[in-house]
Structures are given as structure tokens and as C-alpha cells.
Amino acid sequence: MNKRxxxxxxxxxxxxxxxxxxxxxxxxLLAACSGSNADSxxxxxxxxxxxxxxxxxxxxxxxxxxxxxxxxxxxxxDVKHSVQIxxxxxxxxxxxxxxxxxxxxxxxxxxxxxxxLHLHGYDLVATIEPGISAVLVFEASxxxxxxxxxxNAGLLISKVEIR
Amino acid sequence: MLLAHGIGARGDLPLSVGTLAVVAGVAVFVSFxxxxxxxxxxxxxxxxxxxxxxxxxxxxxIFVTSITRTLGALAVGVSLWSALFVxxxxxxxxxPRMVYVLFWIVIPLSSVVFGDLWRLFSPFEAIxxxxxxxxxxxxxxxxxxxxxxxxxFLLLFLWLELSFHRPAGRTxxxxxxxxxxxxxxxxxVRGGTTWLGNNDPLAVLTRLMSSVSCFTVRANxxxxxxxxxxxxxxxxxxxxxxVVLVVLGGTSFDGLSRTDWWTSLISGKLEWARTFVNTLGLxxxxxxxxxxxxxxxxxxxxxxxxxxxxxxxxxxVSLVPVLVGYGIAHYFSMAIFEGQFLLIQASDPFGLGxxxxxxxxxxxxxxxxxxxxIAAVQASGIIAGHVAGVVVGHDRALESLxxxxxxxxxxxxxxxxxxxxxxxxxxxxxx
Numbered sequence: 001m002n003k004r005x006x007x008x009x010x011x012x013x014x015x016x017x018x019x020x021x022x023x024x025x026x027x028x029l030l031a032a033c034s035g036s037n038a039d040s041x042x043x044x045x046x047x048x049x050x051x052x053x054x055x056x057x058x059x060x061x062x063x064x065x066x067x068x069x070x071x072x073x074x075x076x077x078d079v080k081h082s083v084q085i086x087x088x089x090x091x092x093x094x095x096x097x098x099x100x101x102x103x104x105x106x107x108x109x110x111x112x113x114x115x116x117l118h119l120h121g122y123d124l125v126a127t128i129e130p131g132i133s134a135v136l137v138f139e140a141s142x143x144x145x146x147x148x149x150x151x152n153a154g155l156l157i158s159k160v161e162i163r
Numbered sequence: 164m165l166l167a168h169g170i171g172a173r174g175d176l177p178l179s180v181g182t183l184a185v186v187a188g189v190a191v192f193v194s195f196x197x198x199x200x201x202x203x204x205x206x207x208x209x210x211x212x213x214x215x216x217x218x219x220x221x222x223x224x225i226f227v228t229s230i231t232r233t234l235g236a237l238a239v240g241v242s243l244w245s246a247l248f249v250x251x252x253x254x255x256x257x258x259p260r261m262v263y264v265l266f267w268i269v270i271p272l273s274s275v276v277f278g279d280l281w282r283l284f285s286p287f288e289a290i291x292x293x294x295x296x297x298x299x300x301x302x303x304x305x306x307x308x309x310x311x312x313x314x315x316f317l318l319l320f321l322w323l324e325l326s327f328h329r330p331a332g333r334t335x336x337x338x339x340x341x342x343x344x345x346x347x348x349x350x351x352v353r354g355g356t357t358w359l360g361n362n363d364p365l366a367v368l369t370r371l372m373s374s375v376s377c378f379t380v381r382a383n384x385x386x387x388x389x390x391x392x393x394x395x396x397x398x399x400x401x402x403x404x405x406v407v408l409v410v411l412g413g414t415s416f417d418g419l420s421r422t423d424w425w426t427s428l429i430s431g432k433l434e435w436a437r438t439f440v441n442t443l444g445l446x447x448x449x450x451x452x453x454x455x456x457x458x459x460x461x462x463x464x465x466x467x468x469x470x471x472x473x474x475x476x477x478x479x480v481s482l483v484p485v486l487v488g489y490g491i492a493h494y495f496s497m498a499i500f501e502g503q504f505l506l507i508q509a510s511d512p513f514g515l516g517x518x519x520x521x522x523x524x525x526x527x528x529x530x531x532x533x534x535x536x537i538a539a540v541q542a543s544g545i546i547a548g549h550v551a552g553v554v555v556g557h558d559r560a561l562e563s564l565x566x567x568x569x570x571x572x573x574x575x576x577x578x579x580x581x582x583x584x585x586x587x588x589x590x591x592x593x594x
Contacts, residue, residue, distance in 0.1 A: 088431065088433070089430070089431040090430060090431070093427050093430065094423070094426050094427050094430045096423060120172040120173070121172040121173040121529060123172070142173065142529045142530060143176065143530075143533070143534040144173040144174055144175065144176060144529065144534065145173070145174030145175060145176055145177075145594070146172065146173060147174070153433065154328075155430070155431070155433070156426060156430060159423070161176065161177075163176050163534060
């Protein structure tokens with residue numbers, strides 16, 4: 001019981017920190033596509049990917065034209081969706097995020113371990129470190145169902161349903 | 164809908180409950196209407212003959228097939244080479260998309276429209292013709308072959324795709340490709356084209372799915388016939404039911420694994436723990452589909468006091484259109500989106516920076532078909548598959564039941580088809 005309570009506390013702490021954390025801006029892969037393979041660092045270390053045995057695609061997919069690469073201002077964008085990763089699990093289970101076409105979606109992730117966050121289809125990636133959350137900010141311009149994953153662990157964090 | 168849970172960036176939106184109601188309603192209505200107003204004599208076998216559009220010059224056949232089968236050999240060869248030697252990543256390595264998109268989706272689904280494409284492109288068919296001289300002509304007919312081997316390999320493949328935690332990894336793909344190529348090559352040498360038609364899992368699947376097509380080739384003649392009637396020509400073989408049920412089970416489990424319920428069940432389970440749960444899921448769903456089918460068919464058989472040992476294999480034919488409908492509903496959008504990705508990768512198949520077709524820097528256009536179109540295709544695929552299943556089942560019943568005039572004997576089959584359609588729809592709504 002005790003241990004569980006502490007985790008809950010941690011969670012709240014983590015949530016509070018969302019406001020203040022340094023925001024890692026979404027990196028897009030457009031550069032990676034047009035440039036040489038060496039540029040594809042945006043998706044993280046390729047060899048790391050292979051080792052984890054969970055490889056992912058879509059560098060060529062979508063294209064970054066859809067991502068919102070603006071200087072992040074928490075006053076301007078309402079981060080409606082946030083998730084914590086604790087010990088390799090999504091706290092509170094995997095939730096579905098629903099958004100309307102054209103809406104600006106902001107999805108924040110905090111994790112107790114360093115990871116790479118990947119929104120499929122839109123191909124947005126961001127790095128997370130303990131204490132440093134990442135926020136994926138994008139305009140919901142493609143309809144469909146898209147997964148947000150922790151790239152290295154291959155952990156599904158959320159499904160984004162855009163219609 | 165991450166097919167292979169590593170490929171497929173854009174999933175389909177769930178079907179609306181309204182669509183579900185309409186499709187299910189139409190399905191139930193058509194089923195009983197067909198039963199009550201249906202014809203009283205089997206008709207398909209007579210019209211399955213079709214008519215010859217033109218007879219093809221044997222020389223031209225050799226010319227065309229040598230080109231297509233070389234292309235097929237290239238496709239298999241490139242996949243195998245990539246699976247063995249190119250970096251283990253679904254961006255750099257073309258093998259995952261070749262296997263899960265080209266071989267597994269594009270070829271069978273295109274064959275539904277154009278006729279059996281794998282027979283045209285299969286490099287194993289080339290091996291079979293090249294070694295023909297050295298084989299003793301054995302009087303084997305298609306009917307004599309069992310399809311259980313093909314069903315077993317299809318189940319293994321579905322397990323790799325849907326249950327194994329690294330379906331798109333190059334090592335599992337390399338093993339799969341080596342086993343497939345080895346199995347089919349030795350069989351092609353020993354048993355020729357007849358063996359391939361019964362034992363190459365892809366050939367069996369494509370042959371079945373292409374039987375609904377308007378086109379077929381018979382003895383160097385291009386034949387045109389009405390859609391679906393070709394199913395009457397599918398020989399009743401041992402294991403036919405197993406093949407159809409294994410693939411139906413796999414597709415259904417694919418649907419189930421896309422639901423939020425399954426997602427949360429396996430969330431946090433990584434590596435072999437995930438494989439374990441997904442294996443149980445695949446086996447459970449397949450067992451469920453098999454028992455629904457066997458339950459219905461055995462009930463028919465009892466009511467009919469029929470002792471045909473291949474009774475269920477005969478009726479499995481009526482599930483082939485359902486299989487086609489499921490396939491279209493589940494994989495149409497994937498063929499469109501991931502097919503584009505395959506074209507991009509084809510320009511640089513070994514990740515060496517080539518740009519063979521000038522497509523290397525292209526992007527996948529996720530708006531090439533709208534969500535409405537996809538939903539419409541899904542709903543129509545399910546309805547068409549269901550209606551065709553009922554019609555074919557009715558025709559088959561007239562052919563093989565002793566008490567042909569008894570509608571009650573056909574009821575279990577109709578109920579089965581309705582149940583399968585409702586399951587498929589529910590899974591698409593929960594996607």
C-alpha cells in the first residue's frame with residue numbers, strides 16, 4: 001500500500017513539472033528524408049533501434065509539412081493530453097486520444113527513463129529524459145488512427161484517432 | 164492497424180455503429196431472402212466454364228511467363244538478400260514490406276480482380292517447368308492432394324506476423340523466407356506445378372482467392388466468366404476447410420488485436436511475454452472460428468444424414484468469398500499506403516543510396532484515399548463477401564445435400580455466415 005501511495009505522489013509531482021519542464025521541440029524527419037542517411041539521427045541511433053529489435057519506418061511517410069514547428073509557448077498551446085511512463089508501463093493504461101481534423105494537438109509525455117517518442121504516420125519524434133518531458137505538437141491534418149510509441153522499448157503509449 | 168506491428172503507420176478509423184447496423188441488416192436480410200427465393204438446382208458448375216476470350220499461343224505463354232517469373236524470382240531474391248544482409252530496420256530493409264505487403268496482401272488481393280497472379284509470377288513455377296523433363300509423369304490430379312501442409316505453413320506465417328514480437332525483424336524474416344523457398348523449390352522439382360498448387364502456402368491462398376475473379380487461364384486459354392462462379396470449380400480437397408479457417412482466424416485475430424481491449428491487455432508485455440499472449444489470442448480466435456464452422460457444418464450433415472467424409476471441405480468453399488471480403492476490409496488501405504512505401508523502397512532496395520526508379524525521396528500520401536472511401540470499401544467488402552458466401556453456400560448445398568429441398572438443412576450455414584459477418588463488423592467498429 002505504502003509503495004503504491006508513493007508512486008501516486010510521484011505521479012502528481014511529475015504532472016506539476018509538466019508546466020515548468022524544458023520542452024523538447026518536436027523534431028521532424030523531413031530533413032532526414034531529403035538529406036543523406038547520416039541526417040536521420042532524428043529517429044535516434046539506428047544501431048540502438050536494431051538492438052532493441054524493434055525497428056520502425058516511415059521516414060519517408062507523411063512529411064513534416066504537417067508538423068507545427070513553432071517556438072513552444074505553454075501559454076499559447078493547451079496541452080490537453082499527458083501521459084507518464086513509469087517502469088516501462090503507461091500509468092493508467094493506454095488511452096485513446098481523439099482529435100478533429102485541423103485541430104492542434106499537444107501530447108506531453110514524461111518518463112522515468114530516457115527514450116525516443118514516435119508518432120507514426122505524422123512521423124514526429126522527440127527525446128525524453130527523466131525529468132525532461134517531451135511534448136508532441138502537431139496539426140491533425142491526416143485522418144486515421146496513429147500510434148504513439150516509445151521507439152526503443154516498442155511500448156505503445158497512445159492511439160490518436162483523427163477524424 | 165500496425166500490420167506486422169511494425170509496418171503500417173496509418174490505421175483505419177473505426178467503422179461507425181450506423182454503418183455496422185446497416186451492413187449487418189443487409190447481410191441478414193439477403194441471407195434469408197436468398198434462402199427463400201433461391202434457385203432449386205445447382206447452377207454454378209454449369210456456368211463456371213466461362214467462355215474463351217482467346218487461345219494463347221504456347222510460345223507467347225512461355226515468353227510472358229519467363230518474364231513474369233524472372234520478376235518473381237527477383238522479388239523473392241531481393242527479399243531474401245535484404246533479410247540476410249541489409250540493416251535491420253523497416254526503413255532501410257525492404258524485406259518486411261515485400262513479405263507482408265507485396266506477397267501477403269497485394270498479390271492475393273489483386274488476384275481477386277485479375278485472376279491468379281502468383282501462378283504467373285511464382286519463380287517456383289519456373290523451377291517446375293524447367294525440371295519437367297526429368298520428372299516421371301505421375302497420374303496425379305488436384306483432387307488427390309491434401310492441403311493440410313499448406314494450412315500448417317499459413318498458420319506458422321500468421322503466427323509470425325501477428326503473434327511473434329518481432330515480425331518485421333530481419334532474422335525471423337530470413338528464416339521464414341529460407342524455409343519457404345526451400346520447401347517450394349524441392350517440391351517444384353519433385354512434384355511440379357500440381358504439387359505447388361497444393362503445397363506452396365501462397366499459391367494455395369492465391370488460387371482460392373482468385374477463384375472469385377472473372378479471369379482464369381485454362382490450357383493456354385484465357386477464360387472470362389461471371390464473378391464468384393469460379394468457386395464451383397475449386398476442387399474439394401482434404402484440408403480445404405483448414406486453409407480457409409486458419410486464414411479467417413488470423414484475419415479475425417488481427418482485427419481483435421487492434422481493439423483497445425487487446426491493446427491494454429498486452430500493454431507493458433514486451434518480447435516473449437507479448438508473443439505468448441498473442442499466441443494464445445491467435446489460437447483462441449482460430450479455434451473459435453473453427454468450432455463455429457464445424458458446429459454449423461456438422462449440424463447440416465446430421466440433418467442431411469450425409470456420410471460424405473469431405474463434407475466440411477466442400478462447404479469451406481462458401482467461406483472463400485468471406486475470406487476475400489475480410490481481406491479487403493482489413494488490408495485495402497494498407498495495400499494503398501504501404502504499397503506506396505514499397506515503391507519508395509524499391510528504388511533503393513539494399514539501402515545503398517540508389518535511386519532506380521526515381522522514387523527514393525517520395526513521400527507516402529496518406530490522403531490519396533479519404534477515410535470515407537476506406538470505410539465504404541470496408542463495408543462493401545464485408546457485404547459482398549457475405550452475400551457471395553450465402554449464394555455459393557446455397558449452390559453447394561443443392562449440389563451436395565441429399566435433402567436438397569429442405570431449407571432447414573441450410574439454416575446452420577446461413578447462421579454461420581451471419582455470425583462471421585457480425586464478428587467481422589464488431590471488430591471493425593472496435594478498431
